[in-house]
Amino acid sequence: MVTVRLPASLQPLAGGAASVESDGATLRALIDDLERRFPDLGERLLEAGAIRGDVMIAVGADETRELDAPLPDGAEVHILPAIAGG
Amino acid sequence: MSGRTHVTTTINGERIDFLCEPRQSLLEVLRDELDMTGSKEGCNNGNCGACNVIMDGSLVNACCVLGVEADGAAITTIEGVANGEQLHPLQKTFLEDAALQCGICTPGFIVAAKALLDREPDADEARIRHWLAGNLCRCTGYDKIVHAVLDAAALMRQVPAKA
Amino acid sequence: MVTEAKRAYKVIGTRPLRPDGIDKVTGRALYGADIHIPGALHARMKRSPHAHAVIKRIDASRALAMDGVKAVVTAVDLAPGGDLSKLADPAQNILAGHKALYRGQAVAAVAAINDQVAQEAVKLIDIEYEVLPHVLGPREGMQSDAPILHEALRTRGPGAVDGPTNIVAINQAAFGDVDKAFADCDIVVDDEFSTKMVHQGYIEPQAATATWAPDGQLTIWTTTQGSFPARESCAQLLNHPISKIKVIPTEIGGGFGGKISVYLEPVVALLSRKTGKPVTMRMDRSDVFEGTGPTPGTSIKARLGATKDGRIRALYADMAYENGAFPGSASITGTMVAAAAYDIEHVKVIGYDVVVNKPRTQDYRAPSAPAAAFAIEQLIDELALKLEMDPLQLRLLNAAKEGTRGPMGMPYKRIGHEECLRAALDSEHYRSPLGGPNRGRGVASGFWFNVGLRSSVNVSLQPDGTVNLIEGNTDIGGTRASLAMQLAETLGIPYEDVKPTVVDTDSVGLSDVTAGSRTTFGTGMAVHEAGKNLIKEMTARLAPLWQTTPEEIGFDDGAFRTKDGAKSGAFKEIAAQLAGRGVALTVSGSLNAGFLAGGGFAHAVVDVEVDPDTGKVTILRYTAIQDAGTAVHPSYVEGQMQGGAVQGVGWALNEEYYYDESGRMANASFLDYRLPTSLDVPMIDTIIVEVPNPLHPFGVRGVGEPGIVPPLAAIANAVTHATGVRQTQLPMSPRRILETTRGIV
Numbered sequence A: 001m002v003t004v005r006l007p008a009s010l011q012p013l014a015g016g017a018a019s020v021e022s023d024g025a026t027l028r029a030l031i032d033d034l035e036r037r038f039p040d041l042g043e044r045l046l047e048a049g050a051i052r053g054d055v056m057i058a059v060g061a062d063e064t065r066e067l068d069a070p071l072p073d074g075a076e077v078h079i080l081p082a083i084a085g086g
Numbered sequence B: 001m002s003g004r005t006h007v008t009t010t011i012n013g014e015r016i017d018f019l020c021e022p023r024q025s026l027l028e029v030l031r032d033e034l035d036m037t038g039s040k041e042g043c044n045n046g047n048c049g050a051c052n053v054i055m056d057g058s059l060v061n062a063c064c065v066l067g068v069e070a071d072g073a074a075i076t077t078i079e080g081v082a083n084g085e086q087l088h089p090l091q092k093t094f095l096e097d098a099a100l101q102c103g104i105c106t107p108g109f110i111v112a113a114k115a116l117l118d119r120e121p122d123a124d125e126a127r128i129r130h131w132l133a134g135n136l137c138r139c140t141g142y143d144k145i146v147h148a149v150l151d152a153a154a155l156m157r158q159v160p161a162k163a
Numbered sequence C: 001m002v003t004e005a006k007r008a009y010k011v012i013g014t015r016p017l018r019p020d021g022i023d024k025v026t027g028r029a030l031y032g033a034d035i036h037i038p039g040a041l042h043a044r045m046k047r048s049p050h051a052h053a054v055i056k057r058i059d060a061s062r063a064l065a066m067d068g069v070k071a072v073v074t075a076v077d078l079a080p081g082g083d084l085s086k087l088a089d090p091a092q093n094i095l096a097g098h099k100a101l102y103r104g105q106a107v108a109a110v111a112a113i114n115d116q117v118a119q120e121a122v123k124l125i126d127i128e129y130e131v132l133p134h135v136l137g138p139r140e141g142m143q144s145d146a147p148i149l150h151e152a153l154r155t156r157g158p159g160a161v162d163g164p165t166n167i168v169a170i171n172q173a174a175f176g177d178v179d180k181a182f183a184d185c186d187i188v189v190d191d192e193f194s195t196k197m198v199h200q201g202y203i204e205p206q207a208a209t210a211t212w213a214p215d216g217q218l219t220i221w222t223t224t225q226g227s228f229p230a231r232e233s234c235a236q237l238l239n240h241p242i243s244k245i246k247v248i249p250t251e252i253g254g255g256f257g258g259k260i261s262v263y264l265e266p267v268v269a270l271l272s273r274k275t276g277k278p279v280t281m282r283m284d285r286s287d288v289f290e291g292t293g294p295t296p297g298t299s300i301k302a303r304l305g306a307t308k309d310g311r312i313r314a315l316y317a318d319m320a321y322e323n324g325a326f327p328g329s330a331s332i333t334g335t336m337v338a339a340a341a342y343d344i345e346h347v348k349v350i351g352y353d354v355v356v357n358k359p360r361t362q363d364y365r366a367p368s369a370p371a372a373a374f375a376i377e378q379l380i381d382e383l384a385l386k387l388e389m390d391p392l393q394l395r396l397l398n399a400a401k402e403g404t405r406g407p408m409g410m411p412y413k414r415i416g417h418e419e420c421l422r423a424a425l426d427s428e429h430y431r432s433p434l435g436g437p438n439r440g441r442g443v444a445s446g447f448w449f450n451v452g453l454r455s456s457v458n459v460s461l462q463p464d465g466t467v468n469l470i471e472g473n474t475d476i477g478g479t480r481a482s483l484a485m486q487l488a489e490t491l492g493i494p495y496e497d498v499k500p501t502v503v504d505t506d507s508v509g510l511s512d513v514t515a516g517s518r519t520t521f522g523t524g525m526a527v528h529e530a531g532k533n534l535i536k537e538m539t540a541r542l543a544p545l546w547q548t549t550p551e552e553i554g555f556d557d558g559a560f561r562t563k564d565g566a567k568s569g570a571f572k573e574i575a576a577q578l579a580g581r582g583v584a585l586t587v588s589g590s591l592n593a594g595f596l597a598g599g600g601f602a603h604a605v606v607d608v609e610v611d612p613d614t615g616k617v618t619i620l621r622y623t624a625i626q627d628a629g630t631a632v633h634p635s636y637v638e639g640q641m642q643g644g645a646v647q648g649v650g651w652a653l654n655e656e657y658y659y660d661e662s663g664r665m666a667n668a669s670f671l672d673y674r675l676p677t678s679l680d681v682p683m684i685d686t687i688i689v690e691v692p693n694p695l696h697p698f699g700v701r702g703v704g705e706p707g708i709v710p711p712l713a714a715i716a717n718a719v720t721h722a723t724g725v726r727q728t729q730l731p732m733s734p735r736r737i738l739e740t741t742r743g744i745v
Helices: A027-036 A039-045 B026-033 B089-096 B106-119 B125-134 B143-158 C020-026 C113-121 C138-142 C179-185 C226-239 C265-275 C283-289 C330-337 C369-387 C391-398 C417-426 C479-491 C519-545 C571-578 C636-652 C711-723 C734-741
Strands: A002-005 A020-024 A053-060 A076-081 B005-011 B015-019 B050-056 B059-060 B074-076 C041-047 C053-059 C069-074 C106-112 C124-133 C169-176 C187-196 C207-212 C218-220 C245-249 C277-283 C297-306 C312-324 C345-353 C439-448 C456-460 C467-471 C498-501 C552-554 C559-562 C568-570 C586-592 C600-610 C616-627 C684-688
Touching: A002 A027, A002 C277, A020 A027, A027 A039, A039 C330, A053 C020, B015 C369, B026 B050, B026 C519, B050 B106, B059 B106, B059 C218, B059 C391, B089 B106, B089 B143, B089 C020, B106 C020, B125 C369, B143 C345, B143 C636, C041 C113, C041 C265, C069 C113, C069 C734, C106 C113, C106 C265, C124 C265, C124 C330, C138 C297, C138 C312, C138 C345, C169 C330, C169 C417, C169 C711, C179 C297, C179 C312, C187 C369, C207 C265, C218 C571, C226 C245, C226 C265, C265 C277, C283 C684, C297 C369, C312 C330, C330 C345, C330 C734, C369 C391, C369 C439, C369 C711, C391 C417, C391 C439, C417 C552, C417 C600, C417 C684, C439 C711, C456 C479, C456 C519, C467 C479, C467 C559, C479 C498, C479 C519, C519 C559, C559 C571, C568 C571, C600 C636, C600 C711, C616 C636, C616 C711, C636 C711, C711 C734
Parallel strands: A002 A076, B005 B074, C041 C277, C218 C245, C312 C345, C467 C498, C616 C684
Antiparallel strands: A002 A020, A053 A076, B005 B015, B050 B059, B050 B074, C041 C106, C053 C124, C069 C106, C169 C345, C187 C297, C207 C218, C207 C277, C297 C312, C439 C600, C456 C467, C456 C586, C552 C559, C559 C568, C600 C616
16 A cells, blocks of 8 residues: 655546545556546546656655656655746 | 048048938948948947947047048947957957857957057956946846956056057 | 766767857847748737726727738637637637737737737727626636636635636645644744746747748748647647648747747637648737746745754645636646655645636746745745754755655655755855855755656668757757767767757657756767667678677667677768668657656855845845756756746846736736846856756756746745745845835934
């Protein structure tokens, strides 16, 4: 089981929840799970089978774009909007 | 279109003739007619100093001088500060002291600082800051620029300028 | 100062001359307005004189009838099928459609045989407006009875109310239980703060030139922080294939976030298509102030709670950020960074993005963070006063460190905030007495993200053992040098043997903006990768010459060696041996360095003197402290710190978009919008802290942005200590100081 933390901008797509639990064993399985439960959210995460360019996903403290790496049990997965700067 | 006036100047030691309209600033003439784009336009109203040139020994904003006013004048622009391949001490110290980031204000600062050091080779920090207050830089916070001018002054005192 | 055992580098950490330096000190370097294409027409923009108005009719016939006028374009030329109702939001900020939403918004453009004719022709474009009521200011824009800018806009985010509004989004960062935590605090401080809209103030105005060839090939010369993003924007705005657009970046005269968005590029492209000639357009300074993107003004209410031993337990903030006339997202990062410098368990920060009748805002160095720090860092100062604690010790007690929950919710990796605070405490400046009446000392911390993003470079080995480095990031402040240094370090060769060149979008792989403190970090990683690839390729070609296998050859300290030590050769020597054998040696480095790039912390210690008669604040002394990870070129790291500090001084003391009642910016010139000059600031002392970034092969952190985060608050804290009056509004102009202190100082 992992905990997925969502930013305010995406929370309405997950029924208003700031975090949701999922039993996805990989990021791909997790996103599939989210997509089943919250179709609008799933659409915001993937594009042509990859993590969208304007979305950032981190497992624990590490950003990742690898969909098939195993997720450790109890991990916190953070989904965030992209940011840049001046 | 108004008639054009024939103007004879000396720019960076060379006699240069040009035709210009009465409304054209010296900056427009330099940049658009003579293709000397080293003098920059940052504000076009004398507030930023990016177009500084030396005219008959005085530091001026080329955007605030009319082209026709340059008749008979001797002008030094950034293009004439180095002596061939030999950089001016200010150009050297601006490079060595990292006194430029984007570099757009640099020609104006170097020309302005040259005008100061030509007259006051012993200028101290306070004098330099006062003199350069007409030149805006948004990148450096002025620290390294002031250091570069101080270092150039020291260099010039060591080896009297040949130019 | 070096705070951790630092690897011994040969090139990194030295201070070589920048490769583009000679051109920039001799006037040879070509910036946006220096591009003179033979036969080019000159264009000028017609801008809205109203802050909010319906555009009823545009009649260009008088302008077009003028001698020398070649073409006029309006939003109809940008709209799909000429249908203004289909004009998307980014296009409306290029040329206004049905409505003008701020004074200075471009409405039409003229191309003519010269600039003078173009300027005259602009006056002959007749536009009929129906003037609407306007709204300025973030809280004003949020009022339910405020004039509505976009009828179709609906608020996104928690707590949104359906119906027309100027509130673009409500963002929130929430952890723990703030209400309960505040109830448990021994001490709670709160206040309301506001900052004004300010401009990046780059000295070079925008300028662009385009040629649209009959086969549709579009070439654009422009001064930009991102030639690839500019290409993509033009492709979308013009509905033109990316493959037919080449963007050639000129040297860039400052940006600070303000030269990411396109303004002139699509317009000169349209005019070139219409006329069949090259077209060039330059902004003047008032165009830059009124027609480009400054950074938002803000209104922030904040509350901070702590225990009596100084542990900060709870933060609540309500932050409204102006977006200017079109929806933006400043408050997203605002909510994230509000608590980022500290380990605070209970946090609730609500951010509002609000549209108002001002120019569409853009990023400005650590966008959103200086205003947030202006509020939070003053409350921390207030806490320190109430607790009678040293303000740096209070920060140190609460400082975020490795493992602390960061601005995005996940824990920080190794960061250098504590080290910056210790450096400030140990600094000669902080330990020296202040001296004199009417003086105050202030400190503040600041955090800003670094980002990595996408970068591509090409590296080719030359027969003499030097290497050419081809990159796509415009060099805004010395990145040719910092990238060449990282390649030299990777290859174990002298800096002088690397020749960096910034090229156009056809000549290198996609590279994101020179912004977000990313170029030395992210493109540096691509450079490192390319260097590694070059070594690998050289090893492969060397193996047969040495009659061994590539696996038996190692590369270390600038030399190739067989594992048994029998054969060895320095990089240059091997390069000479390989030259002329087989095809050219060219490799690339191309990667996405991600969004998380480690984070940067900065700190400021500042002494001020306040003139009780005039209200003028003089900066007596300023020390900037920043964690650079590894300082690649320390002089340019110092330069970023000093530049950010002085921009902060301007923001704190002078700068603001000053509006009159008609919604006109009354100070759209460098005379009235006063940037700090050399006379307004002292030398800016710097302390570079180096806590290597675990995400970068050389430990580099982006250094461009964090330095502007602390000064607003640090100066406000200093002025507060000098005057005894908390300074909650910017700018702290003489008038403002006199108003707040009258009878007190």
